[in-house]
Amino acid sequence: MKKEKLIYRYYRYDGKTLHxxxxxxxxxxxxxxxxxxxxxxxxxxxxxxxxxNSSIDKRNKEEFLKLSKEYRHFIWE
Incomplete structure:
Protein backbone atom coordinates (compact mmCIF):
# COMPACT_ATOMS: atom_id res chain seq x y z
CA MET A 1 0.00 0.00 0.00
CA LYS A 2 1.30 3.39 -0.96
CA LYS A 3 1.85 5.97 1.82
CA GLU A 4 -0.02 9.20 1.53
CA LYS A 5 2.00 12.35 1.48
CA LEU A 6 0.68 15.24 3.57
CA ILE A 7 1.59 18.79 2.78
CA TYR A 8 0.65 21.63 5.10
CA ARG A 9 0.48 25.21 3.95
CA TYR A 10 0.37 28.07 6.41
CA TYR A 11 -1.57 31.21 5.61
CA ARG A 12 -1.56 34.44 7.55
CA TYR A 13 -4.76 34.99 9.53
CA ASP A 14 -6.43 38.21 8.42
CA GLY A 15 -9.00 38.39 11.22
CA LYS A 16 -8.89 40.29 14.49
CA THR A 17 -5.98 39.26 16.68
CA LEU A 18 -6.68 37.89 20.12
CA HIS A 19 -4.57 38.75 23.14
CA ASN A 53 -4.63 62.37 71.49
CA SER A 54 -6.53 65.38 70.20
CA SER A 55 -9.53 64.57 72.39
CA ILE A 56 -7.22 64.21 75.41
CA ASP A 57 -5.66 67.60 74.67
CA LYS A 58 -9.12 69.17 74.37
CA ARG A 59 -10.25 67.36 77.55
CA ASN A 60 -13.30 65.99 75.74
CA LYS A 61 -14.28 62.93 77.77
CA GLU A 62 -17.23 61.79 75.59
CA GLU A 63 -15.17 61.82 72.40
CA PHE A 64 -12.29 60.08 74.16
CA LEU A 65 -14.54 57.27 75.41
CA LYS A 66 -16.09 56.82 71.97
CA LEU A 67 -12.70 56.72 70.22
CA SER A 68 -11.12 54.45 72.81
CA LYS A 69 -13.97 51.98 72.29
CA GLU A 70 -13.20 51.96 68.55
CA TYR A 71 -9.48 51.63 69.29
CA ARG A 72 -10.01 48.34 71.14
CA HIS A 73 -10.42 46.59 67.77
CA PHE A 74 -6.85 47.54 66.89
CA ILE A 75 -5.27 46.09 70.06
CA TRP A 76 -6.31 42.47 70.56
CA GLU A 77 -3.27 40.98 72.25
Whole structure:
Protein backbone atom coordinates (compact mmCIF):
# COMPACT_ATOMS: atom_id res chain seq x y z
CA MET A 1 0.00 0.00 0.00
CA LYS A 2 1.30 3.39 -0.96
CA LYS A 3 1.85 5.97 1.82
CA GLU A 4 -0.02 9.20 1.53
CA LYS A 5 2.00 12.35 1.48
CA LEU A 6 0.68 15.24 3.57
CA ILE A 7 1.59 18.79 2.78
CA TYR A 8 0.65 21.63 5.10
CA ARG A 9 0.48 25.21 3.95
CA TYR A 10 0.37 28.07 6.41
CA TYR A 11 -1.57 31.21 5.61
CA ARG A 12 -1.56 34.44 7.55
CA TYR A 13 -4.76 34.99 9.53
CA ASP A 14 -6.43 38.21 8.42
CA GLY A 15 -9.00 38.39 11.22
CA LYS A 16 -8.89 40.29 14.49
CA THR A 17 -5.98 39.26 16.68
CA LEU A 18 -6.68 37.89 20.12
CA HIS A 19 -4.57 38.75 23.14
CA UNK A 20 -4.47 36.19 25.92
CA UNK A 21 -4.66 37.48 29.47
CA UNK A 22 -1.84 36.41 31.69
CA UNK A 23 -2.92 34.90 34.98
CA UNK A 24 -1.34 36.39 38.09
CA UNK A 25 -0.01 33.71 40.46
CA UNK A 26 -1.97 33.09 43.65
CA UNK A 27 1.04 33.76 45.89
CA UNK A 28 1.51 37.20 44.34
CA UNK A 29 -2.18 38.05 44.74
CA UNK A 30 -2.19 36.90 48.35
CA UNK A 31 0.98 38.74 49.34
CA UNK A 32 -0.14 41.98 47.68
CA UNK A 33 -3.53 41.77 49.41
CA UNK A 34 -1.85 41.19 52.76
CA UNK A 35 0.46 44.18 52.25
CA UNK A 36 -2.48 46.42 51.35
CA UNK A 37 -4.44 45.21 54.38
CA UNK A 38 -1.48 45.90 56.66
CA UNK A 39 -1.03 49.41 55.21
CA UNK A 40 -4.73 50.24 55.66
CA UNK A 41 -4.74 48.83 59.19
CA UNK A 42 -1.70 50.90 60.23
CA UNK A 43 -3.06 54.08 58.61
CA UNK A 44 -6.45 53.71 60.32
CA UNK A 45 -4.75 53.00 63.65
CA UNK A 46 -2.54 56.10 63.35
CA UNK A 47 -5.53 58.29 62.47
CA UNK A 48 -7.45 56.97 65.44
CA UNK A 49 -4.48 57.50 67.78
CA UNK A 50 -4.18 61.08 66.55
CA UNK A 51 -7.90 61.66 67.18
CA UNK A 52 -7.62 60.15 70.68
CA ASN A 53 -4.63 62.37 71.49
CA SER A 54 -6.53 65.38 70.20
CA SER A 55 -9.53 64.57 72.39
CA ILE A 56 -7.22 64.21 75.41
CA ASP A 57 -5.66 67.60 74.67
CA LYS A 58 -9.12 69.17 74.37
CA ARG A 59 -10.25 67.36 77.55
CA ASN A 60 -13.30 65.99 75.74
CA LYS A 61 -14.28 62.93 77.77
CA GLU A 62 -17.23 61.79 75.59
CA GLU A 63 -15.17 61.82 72.40
CA PHE A 64 -12.29 60.08 74.16
CA LEU A 65 -14.54 57.27 75.41
CA LYS A 66 -16.09 56.82 71.97
CA LEU A 67 -12.70 56.72 70.22
CA SER A 68 -11.12 54.45 72.81
CA LYS A 69 -13.97 51.98 72.29
CA GLU A 70 -13.20 51.96 68.55
CA TYR A 71 -9.48 51.63 69.29
CA ARG A 72 -10.01 48.34 71.14
CA HIS A 73 -10.42 46.59 67.77
CA PHE A 74 -6.85 47.54 66.89
CA ILE A 75 -5.27 46.09 70.06
CA TRP A 76 -6.31 42.47 70.56
CA GLU A 77 -3.27 40.98 72.25
Missing amino acids: AKREIPFELKLSSQMILDELCFNWNKQQLEAAI
